[in-house]
Amino acid sequence: MxxxxxxxxxxxxxxxxxxxxxxxxxxxxxxxxxxxxxxxxxxxxxxxxxxxxxxxxxxxxxxxxxxxxxxxxxxxxxxxxxxxxxxxxxxxxxxxxxxxxxxxxxxxxxxxxxxxxxxxxxxxxxxxxxxxxxxxxxxxxxxxxxxxxxxxxxxxxxxxxxxxxxxxxxxxxxxxxxxxxxxxxxxxxxxxxxxxxxxxxxxxxxxxxxxxxxxxxxxxxxxxxxxSGPQGDLPDPTWSSIYWSLIFTQCVTCHGPANSNLNSDDPNPANPLETGTIPGGASPQGFAALDLTGSDPADTSNWPSESHGALVDVPASAAGACEGPGVINVIPTDGPGSLMIQKMRAEQTCGREMPLGSGTQTISNAVIAVVEQWINAGAPND
Ligand code: HEC
Known part of the structure; x- marks a missing residue:
């Protein structure tokens, strides 16, 4: 074909x-x-x-x-x-x-x-x-x-x-x-x-x-x-920096619950979105497979530290398309083997590319390299 x-x-x-x-x-x-x-x-x-x-x-x-x-x-x-x-x-x-x-x-x-x-x-x-x-x-x-x-x-x-x-x-x-x-x-x-x-x-x-x-x-x-030219601002290789520049802005819309605070004020000053918008609810299936938010739906301050536990050393969920032996969202010190990296590179063997939608990789190699650097350093909750 x-x-x-x-x-x-x-x-x-x-x-x-x-x-x-x-x-x-x-x-x-x-x-x-x-x-x-x-x-x-x-x-x-x-x-x-x-x-x-x-x-x-x-x-x-x-x-x-x-x-x-x-x-x-x-x-x-x-x-x-x-x-x-x-x-x-x-x-x-x-x-x-x-x-x-x-x-x-x-x-x-x-x-x-x-x-x-x-x-x-x-x-x-x-x-x-x-x-x-x-x-x-x-x-x-x-x-x-x-x-x-x-x-x-x-x-x-x-x-x-x-x-x-x-x-x-x-x-x-x-x-x-x-x-x-x-x-x-x-x-x-x-x-x-x-x-x-x-x-x-x-x-x-x-x-x-x-x-x-x-x-x-x-x-x-x-x-x-x-x-070679500009790639835009890169996050630091820490989970909180990666969270606010990439995960919160590009993933939480599907990997978070429908949120009544969509257009209202998040008291967290680290929220990078205009007027403190809290995204979420765009894909019930994505949310069921992986929740990248925290416990307080109205204040995102603890979301990076609380979502860390949903990814690191966690096997792919039965609610997603990837459940199987050895399929782990983030494997500390193994960037290329981590499902999250494979999905961001659009080279996964199960389910779809992330962020889902275009059929190809949409996050720059430079940003993915920072996420890998964080994983290869042991994926700490920092
Ligand atoms: C448009 C909605 C959407 C966006 C945006 C999105 N995802 Fe997903 N994600 C899904 C859906 C639906 C699934 C389950 C099906 C699959 O694996 O393809 C999923 C599954 C995953 C899984 C596998 C979880 C498991 O247990 O199987 C990972 C890891 C993941 N996404 C990471 C990300 C990251 C990182 C981002 C942002 C860079 C992102 N996603 C953005 C919808 C989305």
Whole structure:
């Protein structure tokens, strides 16, 4: 069986191949500046960066929108998609503009990169860089047709196309979300990016200092390299910090009882929600399987310390989908073996991903790493 998302591909330029399309004008190119200096021109800038909210990987805004909507490296306009996976997209029409390298801690072939000439051209990185550049050229040369399809609403295609776009929210350096391709602003970002020849971020490095985060890093020839970007504020690796920044805001809505205090004042000053809102009641099944609240429904002050006992060393509940030998919510010193971590990574073998709903991981790797750090330190009730 093909993954369901294959059925929803954007078959971009097929109609154009058959009938020959007139390119509507892509308009002016506003490149902007990689250093982020304000250059005064209004509208989107092709060099504006966004970050993948799961792994922090940077792309230019237009690059991210096209990558997310045209196959995301796995179907339709992706080189790795073959046969039925292309859903009729002709061979070679590849718009896969995924980075050729991330930092060496993620991909060891990205350590000690050499210029791509002579023997160096054969390195895995240089081969991936060449493929990226060729896909970028293909994307740029089809720019007018791509914009026609987007403007005509042929893309993104239908309700399922929505899901493709929603899989990974991209965040801007100011931590707001990148507009979607089906908004006027999203379309204009892609139009400008194509008008500028579809420049791509080719690889990343880890920023040596926080100040460097958004600056370009040292590049080889004909590539753009930028430092891995912001992930937002991270919790401390303590249960109370994790509780208030993650559990209370993203889990208690389902793992808590219906709460009459939904819109009223929680006397607890640590409550991060506006006007002291206390969430809960959204999923009776989730609440039956796991209660992440405390004994006083009107004052959340003790909720972190009291909910600790529902997770640590506690086997999965009969009310959930995971009850079975050895399935434990949090196993002190074993992050990867803990059901809670597996569910946050959407790699669990029972029940669903957490927070439930999107079918994929939605909490960033950086935040999950903090939770694992806490578990690996023995998951204390601190
Ligand atoms: C939209 C509702 C919803 C949200 C939000 C949600 N959960 Fe759940 N959760 C459920 C349901 C329903 C189950 C039981 C079915 C299953 O395991 O898939 C469950 C089960 C679990 C279990 C397994 C408990 C057991 O005993 O089987 C864990 C662990 C868990 N959730 C953790 C979390 C964490 C951590 C978050 C926040 C990051 C979260 N959940 C957010 C609905 C939700």
């Amino acid at each position: 093909l993954p369901r998302r294959l059925l929803v591909c954007a078959i971009l330029p097929i109609a154009c191949l058959a009938s020959g399309c007139n390119d509507r004008d892509l308009g002016e190119c506003n490149l902007g500046s990689l250093e982020g200096d304000e250059d005064g021109l209004p509208g989107p800038k092709a060099f504006d960066l966004v970050y993948n909210s799961i792994d922090g990987r940077p792309m230019f805004e237009g690059q991210a929108l096209v990558q997310a909507s045209c196959g995301n490296g796995s179907f339709c306009h992706a080189p790795s998609a073959v046969g039925a996976g292309r859903i009729g997209v002709p061979a070679g029409l590849d718009f896969d503009v995924q980075l050729a390298c991330t930092d060496p801690s993620v991909d060891p072939t990205c350590a000690n990169l050499q210029p791509c000439e002579g023997a160096g051209a054969q390195s895995p990185y240089c081969e991936r860089l060449e493929r990226l550049q060729s896909n970028r050229d293909t994307t740029a040369s089809w720019g007018g047709d791509i914009m026609n399809e987007i403007r005509d609403g042929t893309m993104p295609p239908g309700a399922a196309g929505e899901q493709v776009q929603n899989d990974t929210p991209w965040i801007r350096p100011n931590l707001t979300e990148l507009p979607r391709l089906d908004t006027k602003e999203g379309r204009d970002i892609v139009r400008n990016w194509l008008a500028c020849g579809a420049p791509v971020v080719a690889r990343t490095e880890i920023a040596p200092t926080p100040q460097n985060e958004l600056a370009p890093c040292q590049s080889l020839e004909d590539e753009v390299c930028v430092y």
